[in-house]
Structures are given as C-alpha cells and as structure tokens.
Amino acid sequence: MLAEIIAIGDELITGQRLDTNTKWLSERLLECGSTVAFHTTVGDDLANNIDVFRIAIQRADIIVCTGGLGPTADDLTREVIAKAAGVPLVLDEDSLRHIENLYTSRGRKMPERNRLQAEFPAGASPIPNEHGTAPGIAMLVKRTGGGNCQLYALPGVPAELKPMWASSIAPEIIASQSEPRITVHRRLKCFGAGESHLEEMLPDLIARGRDPVVGITVSDATITLRATTSGPNEAACLEKIEPTLQIIRDSLGTLVYGQEDDELEHAVLRLLKEHQQTLSVAEWATGGLLSERLELADEEDHFVGGAVIRSLKQASSSLGVAAVLEPNSPQLAEALAEAIRLQTGADYGLAVSAFPPDRNAPEAHVFAAVASAEGTRKTRFACSSHPAIVRARTAKQAMNTLRLTLLGKVK
Amino acid sequence: MLAEIIAIGDELITGQRLDTNTKWLSERLLECGSTVAFHTTVGDDLANNIDVFRIAIQRADIIVCTGGLGPTADDLTREVIAKAAGVPLVLDEDSLRHIENLYTSRGRKMPERNRLQAEFPAGASPIPNEHGTAPGIAMLVKRTGGGNCQLYALPGVPAELKPMWASSIAPEIIASQSEPRITVHRRLKCFGAGESHLEEMLPDLIARGRDPVVGITVSDATITLRATTSGPNEAACLEKIEPTLQIIRDSLGTLVYGQEDDELEHAVLRLLKEHQQTLSVAEWATGGLLSERLELADEEDHFVGGAVIRSLKQASSSLGVAAVLEPNSPQLAEALAEAIRLQTGADYGLAVSAFPPDRNAPEAHVFAAVASAEGTRKTRFACSSHPAIVRARTAKQAMNTLRLTLLGKVK
Numbered sequence: 092m093l094a095e096i097i098a099i100g101d102e103l104i105t106g107q108r109l110d111t112n113t114k115w116l117s118e119r120l121l122e123c124g125s126t127v128a129f130h131t132t133v134g135d136d137l138a139n140n141i142d143v144f145r146i147a148i149q150r151a152d153i154i155v156c157t158g159g160l161g162p163t164a165d166d167l168t169r170e171v172i173a174k175a176a177g178v179p180l181v182l183d184e185d186s187l188r189h190i191e192n193l194y195t196s197r198g199r200k201m202p203e204r205n206r207l208q209a210e211f212p213a214g215a216s217p218i219p220n221e222h223g224t225a226p227g228i229a230m231l232v233k234r235t236g237g238g239n240c241q242l243y244a245l246p247g248v249p250a251e252l253k254p255m256w257a258s259s260i261a262p263e264i265i266a267s268q269s270e271p272r273i274t275v276h277r278r279l280k281c282f283g284a285g286e287s288h289l290e291e292m293l294p295d296l297i298a299r300g301r302d303p304v305v306g307i308t309v310s311d312a313t314i315t316l317r318a319t320t321s322g323p324n325e326a327a328c329l330e331k332i333e334p335t336l337q338i339i340r341d342s343l344g345t346l347v348y349g350q351e352d353d354e355l356e357h358a359v360l361r362l363l364k365e366h367q368q369t370l371s372v373a374e375w376a377t378g379g380l381l382s383e384r385l386e387l388a389d390e391e392d393h394f395v396g397g398a399v400i401r402s403l404k405q406a407s408s409s410l411g412v413a414a415v416l417e418p419n420s421p422q423l424a425e426a427l428a429e430a431i432r433l434q435t436g437a438d439y440g441l442a443v444s445a446f447p448p449d450r451n452a453p454e455a456h457v458f459a460a461v462a463s464a465e466g467t468r469k470t471r472f473a474c475s476s477h478p479a480i481v482r483a484r485t486a487k488q489a490m491n492t493l494r495l496t497l498l499g500k501v502k
Numbered sequence: 503m504l505a506e507i508i509a510i511g512d513e514l515i516t517g518q519r520l521d522t523n524t525k526w527l528s529e530r531l532l533e534c535g536s537t538v539a540f541h542t543t544v545g546d547d548l549a550n551n552i553d554v555f556r557i558a559i560q561r562a563d564i565i566v567c568t569g570g571l572g573p574t575a576d577d578l579t580r581e582v583i584a585k586a587a588g589v590p591l592v593l594d595e596d597s598l599r600h601i602e603n604l605y606t607s608r609g610r611k612m613p614e615r616n617r618l619q620a621e622f623p624a625g626a627s628p629i630p631n632e633h634g635t636a637p638g639i640a641m642l643v644k645r646t647g648g649g650n651c652q653l654y655a656l657p658g659v660p661a662e663l664k665p666m667w668a669s670s671i672a673p674e675i676i677a678s679q680s681e682p683r684i685t686v687h688r689r690l691k692c693f694g695a696g697e698s699h700l701e702e703m704l705p706d707l708i709a710r711g712r713d714p715v716v717g718i719t720v721s722d723a724t725i726t727l728r729a730t731t732s733g734p735n736e737a738a739c740l741e742k743i744e745p746t747l748q749i750i751r752d753s754l755g756t757l758v759y760g761q762e763d764d765e766l767e768h769a770v771l772r773l774l775k776e777h778q779q780t781l782s783v784a785e786w787a788t789g790g791l792l793s794e795r796l797e798l799a800d801e802e803d804h805f806v807g808g809a810v811i812r813s814l815k816q817a818s819s820s821l822g823v824a825a826v827l828e829p830n831s832p833q834l835a836e837a838l839a840e841a842i843r844l845q846t847g848a849d850y851g852l853a854v855s856a857f858p859p860d861r862n863a864p865e866a867h868v869f870a871a872v873a874s875a876e877g878t879r880k881t882r883f884a885c886s887s888h889p890a891i892v893r894a895r896t897a898k899q900a901m902n903t904l905r906l907t908l909l910g911k912v913k
Contacts (some may be wrong), residue, residue, distance in 0.1 A: 104538050106528030107728070109520065113543075117517025126513050128550050130543035132524075135717075139539050146557060162698045163718060164708055196864035197884045201700040222891070250891050305866075306518075373808075378797030379790040382810040386789025388894070396816040399783075399793040401807035405846050409807065409820075435579050435816050482798075 092268070094120045095129040095151035097143060099158035100247060104134035112157045112252060119256055123264040124272045125153055128418065135165040137174075144175035148232050148240045158247035160225035162205040168244050171227070173212035176232045180210040183226075186217045190224045218243065223251040227259070241267070274321045275328035279339050280349045281314040282491050292342050296335070303335050312484050313354075317498055345498060355490040356388040359379070362497040363393040368438035370493070372397035373431035374409060375445040376419065376457050376474075377478045377486045384486065395437050397448055400427065400445075409439050410434060418445035421458045421469045428462035439496075443489050450474045450481060459489040461496045468496055503679070505531045505560035506540040510555060510569035510579060511658060515545035523568045523660060530667060534675045535683035535732065536564055546576040555586035559643050559651045564675065569658035571636035573616045579655050580639070584623035587643045591621040597628045597637050604635055627668045629654065634662040638670070652678070652771040684734045686739035690750050691760045693902050700725055705752050707746070714746045723895045724765070756909055759902070766901040767799040773908040774804040779849035781904070783808035784821060784842035786829065786856040787868050787885075791897045806848045809836065811856075821845060829856035832869045832880040833912075839873035850874050850907075854900050861885050861892060870900040872907045877908055 096116050102108040110132060117127045129151065133143045142157075143211060147154050159168030173180050187209035194201040207223050211217060218227030228244035243260050245252045265271055281289060286309050290297060293316075296305045303320040318335045322328040340347055348358040363370055370393060374381045385394040400406050406423070407414040410430035416423040424444040432440025439463040445454045456471045470489045474481045507527050513519040521543060528538045540562065544554045551570075558565050570579030586589050598620035605612040619636050622628060629638030639655035656663045656669050676682055692700060697720050701708055704727075707716045714731035729746045733739040751758055759769040774781055781804060785792045789810060796805040811817050818825040821841035825835040835855040843851025851873040858866045865882070867882045883899045885892045 098541075100719075101717050104528065104541065105532055105687075105730075106525040106538070108719070109522065109525050111520065114517040114520050117515065121516060127517070128545065128547070129507075129554070130515065130541070132541035134539065136539070142561070143540070150553070161720075163701055164710070165717065202696070202702065204698050204701075363511065371816075379793030379795075379808070379810070382790030384790075385793050386810065386812070392812065394812060396812035396820065397790070397810045398820070399790070399797065399808045399810065401797070401805060405782075406808040408847065410843055411807070434819055436819065484859075 092125045092152045092264075093128045093150070094125040094153040094155065095131065095147045095152060096120070096127065097147060097156035098130070098132045098247075099135070099140065099156060101134045101165070103132050103158070112247060112249060113247070113412070115253070116155050116157070116256070120264075122151070122274050122276075123261055124268055124274070125264065135159065135167060137167055137171065140167055140171040141174050146173055148175060148242070149176065149234055149236070151240060154240060155260070156242070156244050157252060160208065160227070160244060160246045162208050162224070166207075169210055169212065172191070172215070172228060172230065172232075172242065172244060173497065176212055176214075178213040181213050182206075183209050183211050183217055186211070186226045189219075189226065193224055194328060196308070218245070218255055220246065220251050220255055221435040222254065223248060223267060225251070227255050228461070229259070229263075239475070270323075272321055272323060273325065273328065274319065275325055275332065276317050276319045277332050277336060278315050278317045278351050279336060279343075279347050280351075280353050281316065281343060281346045282312065282348050282355060282487060283346050284314070286314060289346065293339065294342070296338065303332050305335060305339075311480060312487060330383040345495065348494060354384065354388065355487050355494060356384045359490050359494050359497065360385070360389055360391075360393050362494065363439075364391060366438075366497065369393050369395045369430045369436075370439045370441060371395050371435035371437040371441065373400060373427040373442040374398075374486075375406075375423075375427070376443050376487075377482055377489065380482060380486045381441070381443065384490075395435050397435075398431055419447045419457065420444060421460065421471065424458040424460035425467050425469055428460040428467055432462045439493065441489060441493050443485060446474060446481075446485075457485050459485075459492050461493050463496070468492070503536045503563045503675075504539045504561070505536040505564040505566065506542065506558045507531070507538065508558060508565060508567035508664070509541070509543045509658075510546070510551065510567060512545045514543050514569070523658065523663060526660070526664070527566055527568070527667070530672060530684045531564070531566065531675075534672055535679055535685060536675065542608060544645065546578060548578055548582065551582040552585050553631070555582055559586060559653070560645055560647070562651060565651060565653040566671070567630055567653070567655045568663060571619065571638070571655060571657045573613070573619050573635070577618075580618070580621055580623065583639060583641065583643075583653065583655060587623055587625075587641065590599050591615075592624050593643045594622050594628055594637075597622070600630075600637065601635050603834040616803050618903065629656070629666055631657065631662055631666055633665065634659060636662070638666050640670070640677070670755075682734060683732050683885075684735065684739065684745065686736055687728050687730045688740070688743050688747060689726050689728045689762050690754075690755045690758050691762075691764050692727065692754060693723065693759050693766055693898060694757050697725060700754065700757065703757075704750065707749065707753075714743050716746060716750075722891060723898060728789070756906065759774060759905060765795065766898050766905065767795045770901050770905050770908070771796070771800055771802075773905060774850075775802060777849075777908065780804050780806045780847075781850045781852060782806050782846035782848040784811055784838040784851065784853040785897075785900075786834075786838070787816075787854050788812040788893055788897045788900065791893060792852070792854065792900060795897065795901075808846075809838075809842055817841075830858045830868065830881065831855060832871070835869040835871035836873070836878045836880055839847050839871040839878055843873045850904065852900060852904050854896060857885060857892075857896075868896050870896075870903050872904050874907070879903070 197487035215230035303318040428440040444458040681729035714729040737819040817823040838853035839851040
C-alpha cells in the first residue's frame with residue numbers, strides 16, 4: 092500500500108510554519124504497514140490543489156491530507172476533493188448539528204460560514220472530530236485507469252488530527268490489509284551522559300542490519316534509544332524487541348529513567364508515588380518551568396505546589412529566606428528548598444538558584460538543592476549554553492538530582 | 503516565477519527526520535521574488551524520483567532540490583536529473599580535482615566511489631561547495647511542451663546548502679528577473695475572538711487576488727493576520743502594506759495585541775513598562791505556565807514572581823487565603839490575586855482558580871482575577887476543550903484580562 096501525505100496551507104508553502112504533521116503521519120503510516128512514497132505541500136490555491144490531488148489519486152493507494160478544513164474563504168480542501176473526484180458537495184445534517192452543539196457548549200451562536208464545515212463531497216463520510224469544529228473526510232476515489240484510492244482529509248491542528256488518526260484511520264488501514272504486517276518501536280529514555288559516552292557503553296547495538304534496529308537521538312540532553320522491528324502483530328514484534336531493551340537497561344543502569352514518552356518529571360512522580368511522598372518546588376532560574384512540567388504530569392497530587400522567585404526581596408517576603416544570601420549560590424538553593432518544604436508541609440523541597448549574571452561564561456554554574464527530613468543535598472550544573480536551551484536543561488538536571496536522591500543514589 | 507522545492511531522502515519520507523531545509527528555502531525563494539507553489543518529498547527510490555522530477559519540470563519555472571548528492575549507492579539525484587532531462591552523465595574534470603584536493607588536504611586518498619560526485623548531466627554546470635565534497639548542479643531543462651525550467655540541486659546538509667544558496671543561487675535568480683521584485687510580510691497578532699468572527703469584522707480583506715494579500719492563521723486561540731506584497735524593494739512593499747495594517751487595527755481595536763512574534767505576555771509587559779508597574783501571579787489551573795511565559799519575556803523585572811497553587815491547604819499556608827473557599831470559584835481567584843499582590847508588594851496581582859472537577863462538561867468555567875489598588879476585577883472563561891489546549895488557552899485568557907485592565911477596557 093503506497094501512501095502519499097499532502098499538507099495544505101499558505102503558511103506551510105511560504106515557509107512561515109514548519110510542517111510537523113507530515114513527519115508524525117509518516118511514522119504512523121509506517122506502523123500500519125504502509126510505504127510512504129510521497130509528501131506534497133501546496134498553498135491555499137484552488138488550481139494547484141486540484142493538480143496535486145489528481146496526481147496523488149493516480150499514484151497512491153492511500154492519501155492522508157491535512158489542513159484547509161476551517162470555515163474561512165481560504166479553506167479549500169472540501170471543494171478540492173469534490174472537484175478532483177468529480178462529485179458535488181452535499182450538506183451532512185449530523186455534522187452540522189455537531190458544529191452547532193460545539194458553539195452552544197461554549198455559550199456562542201455558530202457563525203453562518205461554519206455551515207461550510209458540514210459540507211462533504213458526495214460519497215464521502217465524515218471523520219468525527221472530538222476537539223474541534225472541522226470533521227475530517229474519508230472517501231474512496233476511483234482512478235481514471237481503474238482501481239481506487241482511499242483518501243483521508245484531516246484538520247491541520249495537531250491536537251485534533253492525532254486523536255482522529257488513532258480512533259478512526261489507523262484501525263481502518265490495518266483492517267484493510269490481506270496479510271497484516273506492522274512495524275513496532277519501543278523507546279528507552281536516558282539522562283545524565285553524553286551521546287558518544289552512552290554509545291560506548293552499548294556493545295555493537297547501534298549497527299546497520301541488526302534486527303531489531305537500534306537508533307539513537309538526542310533532544311535537549313535527553314537521549315532516546317529506539318528499537319524497531321516488523322512482524323505480523325504487536326506481540327511477535329515485542330518478543331523480538333524485549334531482549335534488546337534488556338541489554339540496554341543492563342548496560343546503562345540508572346541512566347535509563349523511563350520509556351516511550353516519559354520525561355524526567357514522570358520518573359520523579361512515579362518514585363514519589365512508590366514512596367507515598369510529596370514534593371514542592373521553589374525556582375528562580377527556571378522561572379515556573381519545573382512547576383509547569385510537574386503539574387502537567389502529576390495525576391495523584393504528589394506535587395503540592397511551589398513558588399516562582401524573581402528577587403531576594405520576594406524570597407524573603409514569600410518564603411522568609413534571609414535577604415543577605417547571594418542569588419546564585421548553593422546556600423540560597425538550600426535555603427529555598429528548606430523553606431518551601433516547611434511552608435507547604437511536603438516531604439521534599441526542590442529548589443533552583445538564580446542564574447549567574449553572565450551565564451555564558453565558560454565556568455558559569457547554577458545550583459539546585461533537595462531538602463527532606465534526612466537533610467539537604469546540593470548539586471551544581473554548568474549553564475554555558477544558549478538561554479532557551481539552558482533553562483530547559485537546568486529544569487531537567489534539577490529533576491534528575493531529585494530522581495537520583497529518591498533512588499538513594501545521591502548521598 | 504513559480505518554484506518547486508524537492509527534498510530527497512529515506513530519512514525524510516519515513517518521518518525519522520524533520521525537514522527544515524524546505525522551510526528555509528521557501529522563505530529565501532519568496533524573498534527573491536519567486537512564488538513557491540509546491541514542496542515535494544521523495545525517498546531514495548529511482549522510479550519515484552524520476553516521476554517527481556518530470557512533474558516538477560512541467561509545472562515549475564524554478565526547481566530547488568536538496569539531498570541525494572552523496573557518494574553512496576542510495577544517492578540518486580545526479581542520475582535522476584539526467585534521466586528526467588533525457589541526457590547522459592559526463593565527468594567534470596574540475597569538480598573531480600576539487601574533490602581529490604579536499605581529500606588530499608585532509609591527508610586522505612579519495613575513495614573511488616567519490617568519483618561519482620564529479621559526474622553531471624550533460625549541459626549542467628557544477629555549483630561550488632566550499633564545505634563538502636558534493637558540488638551542486640545547475641541546469642536549464644527544456645520542457646516537452648516548450649519553455650524551460652531552471653533546476654538547482656543542492657546537498658541536504660544545511661551547513662553546505664545555505665552558503666551555496668547565498669553565494670550562487672540567490673544572486674542568479676534575482677539577476678534573471680527583468681524587473682527585480684522581492685516579497686515582504688508583516689503580521690498583526692490578535693486575541694479575544696474566534697477566527698470566523700474576526701474575519702466577519704474585516705470587510706473583504708481576506709479575499710483572493712487582493713494586494714496586499716491578507717492571510718489568517720490560528721494557533722492556540724491566537725490569531726495571526728499576515729499582509730504580504732511584492733515590490734522592487736522593501737520600502738515600496740512596506741508603503742503598500744501599511745494602509746492594510748491600519749484598516750485591520752481600526753476594525754479590530756483592542757483585539758490586536760501586537761505584531762510579528764509578539765505573544766500576549768509581551769503586550770502585558772509593554773503596558774506594565776509604560777505605566778512603570780509590577781505584576782505577581784498566583785496560579786492554580788495553569789500550574790506555572792503563566793509565570794514561565796512572563797519570566798521568559800520579562801527583560802526589566804516588571805514580573806516580580808509568584809505562587810503555584812495546588813490545594814486549598816497550600817493556598818492557606820503559602821498565601822493566607824481562607825481554606826473554606828471553593829477551589830473553582832471567582833471568590834478564590836479574587837482572594838489569590840489580592841494575597842499575592844500584598845505578599846509581593848506588586849502593583850497588580852493576577853490569579854487563576856482551579857479547573858472544575860469535570861473540565862469537559864459543557865458549562866465548565868475557570869476564573870481569573872486582577873487585583874490592584876483600584877480593586878479587583880474577575881472574569882470567567884469556558885474551559886471545555888482538550889487538556890493540553892485548555893491550559894495554554896486559560897493562561898492566554900488570564901493575560902488578556904490583565905491586558906484589557908491595563909488598557910482601561912475592563913471595569
């Protein structure tokens with residue numbers, strides 16, 4: 092099954108926005124056993140869109156397109172599919188009611204032009220969209236030379252597109268294969284070592300032609316090891332993958348903090364749950380980032396809250412920390428960790444000091460501290476990097492310090 | 503001049519790597535006065551490549567392709583261009599010497615297979631590559647129906663491609679125009695209305711064929727209006743764009759909060775700077791997001807810090823707020839805003855209540871409050887949306903409430 096992905100929008104064709112949907116859909120199509128052969132991007136131009144869809148219908152078995160389903164004048168996808176397939180647009184009453192209800196639930200009246208979003212090429216079915224007004228479109232289009240092309244049109248908003256893929260499209264594509272063969276990945280997430288150091292610890296695992304293939308990628312100091320294999324079903328694939336994952340775990344020990352989409356905050360919250368303990372945070376350099384990550388990941392109230400510190404005056408008025416300390420010092424990190432722990436009654440207090448005035452100096456450091464009933468641990472991290480990177484990396488390093496403390500690895 | 507960008511490589515078509523070259527090249531082509539009409543991506547497959555190039559040669563005046571110029575068996579671009587243009591490959595002695603010299607200068611002998619990189623479709627010229635072994639290819643290809651297509655092939659490595667573009671291709675494209683024309687964009691950022699409501703407020707502005715063209719995009723409830731035009735130089739373009747921007751500002755009033763890359767926090771911080779005032783934040787539903795955004799954008803310490811609230815117990819212990827209030831209530835938002843303002847000594851306190859237990863219920867609301875010396879303003883927002891969206895949207899809505907208060911628009 093050859094697949095083509097079509098991304099639609101002036102913001103993409105002009106380079107104003109980076110297209111991440113097509114990358115995501117490519118990975119998902121491969122998992123469903125399809126071969127992605129073409130990606131095409133086109134602006135909000137009727138003639139170019141029709142040209143692109145006519146070519147794709149002839150050369151691909153599956154088309155997944157994104158964008159152009161909004162209610163405005165430059166949203167052309169409904170019209171383009173109808174024209175490329177040679178059918179008229181017809182109103183779907185169920186979809187119209189869904190859109191009207193969505194507006195009603197937000198206490199607003201549906202604007203007249205949103206009615207367009209309930210129009211479909213004749214013969215197409217709507218793909219339900221739980222998170223937005225634009226339903227998707229599923230349609231089997233006949234090729235001029237015989238045969239069919241299965242077309243799926245999705246909105247360009249990732250938070251709408253992804254659940255629509257998972258609940259409606261992926262199951263349909265897998266079920267349509269005569270001899271299903273799927274590709275499965277499993278990822279282990281690592282933190283605390285550089286890429287080449289980590290690769291040296293893995294004997295011959297990252298070699299071409301190996302099955303499962305192991306790939307390594309780095310993002311903001313988090314290293315992901317991905318094992319990939321194919322087979323008739325998920326169980327067969329996982330049986331092949333598991334021994335490889337075990338070699339990685341044995342070789343890397345506590346450098347592995349989680350799997351799949353885990354971030355360090357998930358690892359920290361899992362450990363807090365195991366110990367039935369709670370955490371609060373006082374952060375200066377990370378400016379709310381630690382709290383934000385923990386709050387988003389916390390499902391059982393192990394993160395009890397925190398303070399975002401911006402000056403010694405505020406550290407004093409909010410947490411009663413002595414205003415005579417240096418903002419970028421291990422003593423301040425320690426005092427903040429103890430103060431937030433006492434104020435909130437949490438088992439652990441995690442704190443990050445201010446950045447040094449020149450965070451790009453070769454020897455620049457930022458300090459973190461973990462306070463608990465057993466006392467306070469302090470660590471320091473280099474912070475000579477790009478400002479946008481160093482804040483995220485500092486948050487990760489602070490959480491990793493807490494993780495290793497919870498594992499009993501930092502004394 | 504219609505342009506098509508072709509990106510080549512298995513790592514792109516499988517979604518293993520995000521294609522940033524095409525976005526970059528789109529922006530550069532527009533600046534040179536070309537209209538980018540198509541992006542195409544294809545893997546390292548001969549037949550699919552030839553198909554893609556044949557289509558592009560017929561529909562585009564300029565083709566820029568990236569990738570497939572390396573020395574390995576899966577680098578097919580030289581062969582593909584020769585086949586699509588119907589000419590043989592011939593060795594270019596100068597390019598061969600350049601590659602041999604590059605190896606010699608690194609103290610190594612050129613592997614035999616690198617000889618391939620000195621082969622060019624007959625009639626093509628090499629594009630010098632200062633930073634790698636693969637020269638680019640420039641070639642005027644005749645269309646079957648008459649006319650020509652100017653094709654440029656570049657390596658996929660950004661550090662090689664970008665200088666090659668700047669030194670060889672951009673000057674050639676600009677010089678090839680009889681009357682040089684560049685394209686310029688300006689963006690206005692809006693918040694506080696839906697896309698279709700906003701479009702209804704703009705009389706005939708988002709119409710096809712208008713000059714400047716006005717495009718509308720939405721990201722997390724922030725609406726961007728982009729005016730685009732072409733002209734002989736930047737000053738001429740801006741003169742054409744400014745009246746359109748003025749119509750938008752006049753039509754939308756305070757819905758326009760900024761321009762270009764502005765977010766709501768930039769608008770809020772600009773107003774605080776104008777008034778020489780300070781802000782602190784107490785946030786429950788947004789879990790640190792408000793603080794994080796403000797801290798990242800704040801260059802002059804108008805944001806003085808805040809508290810991340812996760813329970814009534816903590817609201818009481820950290821801010822002295824009465825623990826008898828409802829977590830999701832306007833009263834709590836008001837109490838938090840007043841308490842954080844007093845504790846930090848800021849001019850304004852901004853607070854967000856907890857989400858309701860079922861934030862997906864049709865009538866679910868979250869509350870924000872702004873406290874100042876003049877009293878406290880409360881607002882409420884619908885929050886029935888995807889969790890990942892609703893948090894970001896709630897943060898924006900809270901900042902917008904503060905912005906309107908600072909503008910004197912909320913009483």
